[in-house]
Amino acid sequence: MSYLLNILNECQSQLIYNKKQYLFFFVFLILVYVATGILFLTDFNLKKNLFSKSNDRTIIITWGEKNNPSMAKLVNQFKHKYKIKELKIYTPNDAKRILTQTSPIKLQFDDTTNPIYSYTAVIKLGSNRKEFKAIIQELKSNEKIEDVLFDSEKVDVWHNLRIVYKYISTSIFLVFAAVLIFITIMTFKTIILTNERRLKIMHIIGASPHFIRFPYIINSATLGLIASFIGLLLLKAIQIYLKKRLYTPPLWIDFEFFYKEKIIFLSIINILLPVIGSFWVTKKIN
Amino acid sequence: MEQISKNRIMERSSIIIVKNLTHYFDTRPLFKNTSFEIEKGSFVFLIGDTGSGKSTLLKILHGEIPPTAGILDIDGFVIGKKKRHDLYKLRRKVAIIYQDFFLIEEISVEENIILPLKCLGIRKQEQKKRLEIVLNILDLSKIKKERCSKLSGGEKQRVAIGRTIITNPSIILADEPTGSLDAKLTMRLMKIFRKLNDHGTTIILATHNLELPKMIKNSQVLKLQNHRLEYVKHELST
Numbered sequence: 001m002s003y004l005l006n007i008l009n010e011c012q013s014q015l016i017y018n019k020k021q022y023l024f025f026f027v028f029l030i031l032v033y034v035a036t037g038i039l040f041l042t043d044f045n046l047k048k049n050l051f052s053k054s055n056d057r058t059i060i061i062t063w064g065e066k067n068n069p070s071m072a073k074l075v076n077q078f079k080h081k082y083k084i085k086e087l088k089i090y091t092p093n094d095a096k097r098i099l100t101q102t103s104p105i106k107l108q109f110d111d112t113t114n115p116i117y118s119y120t121a122v123i124k125l126g127s128n129r130k131e132f133k134a135i136i137q138e139l140k141s142n143e144k145i146e147d148v149l150f151d152s153e154k155v156d157v158w159h160n161l162r163i164v165y166k167y168i169s170t171s172i173f174l175v176f177a178a179v180l181i182f183i184t185i186m187t188f189k190t191i192i193l194t195n196e197r198r199l200k201i202m203h204i205i206g207a208s209p210h211f212i213r214f215p216y217i218i219n220s221a222t223l224g225l226i227a228s229f230i231g232l233l234l235l236k237a238i239q240i241y242l243k244k245r246l247y248t249p250p251l252w253i254d255f256e257f258f259y260k261e262k263i264i265f266l267s268i269i270n271i272l273l274p275v276i277g278s279f280w281v282t283k284k285i286n
Numbered sequence: 287m288e289q290i291s292k293n294r295i296m297e298r299s300s301i302i303i304v305k306n307l308t309h310y311f312d313t314r315p316l317f318k319n320t321s322f323e324i325e326k327g328s329f330v331f332l333i334g335d336t337g338s339g340k341s342t343l344l345k346i347l348h349g350e351i352p353p354t355a356g357i358l359d360i361d362g363f364v365i366g367k368k369k370r371h372d373l374y375k376l377r378r379k380v381a382i383i384y385q386d387f388f389l390i391e392e393i394s395v396e397e398n399i400i401l402p403l404k405c406l407g408i409r410k411q412e413q414k415k416r417l418e419i420v421l422n423i424l425d426l427s428k429i430k431k432e433r434c435s436k437l438s439g440g441e442k443q444r445v446a447i448g449r450t451i452i453t454n455p456s457i458i459l460a461d462e463p464t465g466s467l468d469a470k471l472t473m474r475l476m477k478i479f480r481k482l483n484d485h486g487t488t489i490i491l492a493t494h495n496l497e498l499p500k501m502i503k504n505s506q507v508l509k510l511q512n513h514r515l516e517y518v519k520h521e522l523s524t
């Protein structure tokens with residue numbers, strides 16, 4: 001217990017001796033946190049807004065028989081199996097009207113070659129893009145269904161865009177991690193260099209390696225924690241500022257930074273990486 | 287293991303056993319296959335010419351420099367060629383006073399002296415109690431709040447001693463402690479060492495001042511000559 005108190009005491013003296021370096025480190029932690037938060041979460045926001053509102057997962061199926069109960073049953077089975085977000089069945093006339101107005105799928109409604117022979121179901125899939133192809137396959141293989149329509153070109157474009165976004169997200173995250181580790185290592189290397197004499201003294205007087213190392217690690221964790229907290233407040237302020245400006249026509253982007261999992265993930269990384277960095281650097285003191 | 291080696295020391299009443307010590311810096315020999323023992327509670331003066339390797343020997347005894355060859359048993363702690371990772375255990379028994387003190391200049395006298403107790407995780411109350419005693423012995427009470435950077439050489443010397451004795455080590459190694467002191471301060475310092483020795487602390491004091499051994503009754507002189515360490519009589523050393 002008193003050992004712990006003494007270590008905490010040493011943490012405090014550490015902070016005082018290396019004010020400059022620790023302050024620099026702290027400000028950097030906040031900046032990196034906020035910058036990454038903005039990039040990472042903006043990316044996530046865009047993805048969410050673009051893809052969830054897009055109709056890339058809309059499939060239109062048509063069948064001939066009017067009010068076919070087995071058909072309705074089949075469609076309902078699909079709804080459950082693939083967790084389909086929205087499913088509506090239209091009469092030929094309604095379908096014609098609705099599809100021309102809202103569907104992203106280019107359908108020709110010319111009188112002679114009317115593709116809407118009959119009843120139509122419009123399926124909107126949620127986020128389960130992976131199963132898209134499987135659904136199409138299954139629908140196509142069903143004999144009762146006369147036609148399955150979807151805009152394959154558009155689906156491909158969205159698909160590629162999404163891959164690009166994935167890469168952007170991942171690289172932002174990796175850069176964030178690299179910068180964090182780099183800053184931590186540089187900070188603690190300078191601190192150790194400027195503390196050389198002090199460290200030698202600690203060794204001479206019989207301080208255990210733990211006693212010498214822990215203060216560095218505890219300080220990096222504490223600063224990471226406080227920096228995350230302040231970074232979070234800054235992100236909140238930025239969100240309030242952005243929200244009004246983005247949620248207006250023609251953008252209508254619903255901007256939200258505080259996806260709990262993302263924030264927690266970011267904060268844990270912001271604490272963990274400095275800890276790992278300081279742990280690694282201080283390994284050499286012996 | 288530790289128990290066995292401790293028993294062995296008790297039998298011989300040796301607190302330090304050095305066997306076949308050899309040390310080279312590059313190709314330059316400092317010690318060549320030399321052995322010696324130091325009795326528990328003794329006051330040993332380590333004498334030798336400048337550059338003969340007195341400081342190096344103290345650093346070897348403190349585990350800072352691993353010897354090229356040989357085995358050292360220091361109060362049950364065995365040092366060999368390899369640098370050990372639990373040296374701090376040795377350093378809690380064996381304290382060293384360097385030629386250039388190694389104090390933390392930015393903090394006060396009392397903070398410097400109390401530092402080893404913090405490393406040991408000793409309670410605040412106990413820390414204060416021991417600090418009072420040490421400050422009194424070394425006559426540092428008046429300047430306990432001073433920053434070490436402001437002190438004179440003699441005062442720094444006493445702070446360094448305070449820092450070593452506060453943990454009550456079984457062995458004190460002192461490297462030329464009187465080097466920068468005048469005759470009066472030297473007398474005073476030797477009195478302090480004698481007092482510590484009277485309380486059972488083994489003291490090994492490196493010096494090239496051959497007058498010092500005369501000031502301590504029953505002290506021994508370990509002479510470093512021709513890369514070997516041997517006990518010599520007082521008369522011979524003067």
Ligand SMILES: Nc1ncnc2c1ncn2[C@@H]1O[C@H](COP(=O)(O)OP(=O)(O)O)[C@@H](O)[C@H]1O
Nearest residue numbers: 311312316334335336337338339340341342343
């Ligand atoms: N770390 C070192 N590396 C190489 N040579 C050293 C080192 N430390 C001391 N020496 C050399 O070893 C010799 C003995 O030094 P030292 O132990 O300080 O002698 P003394 O204290 O008896 O004057 C000196 O010539 C010194 O230059």
Ligand SMILES: [Mg+2]
Nearest residue numbers: 340341461462
């Ligand atoms: Mg010397």
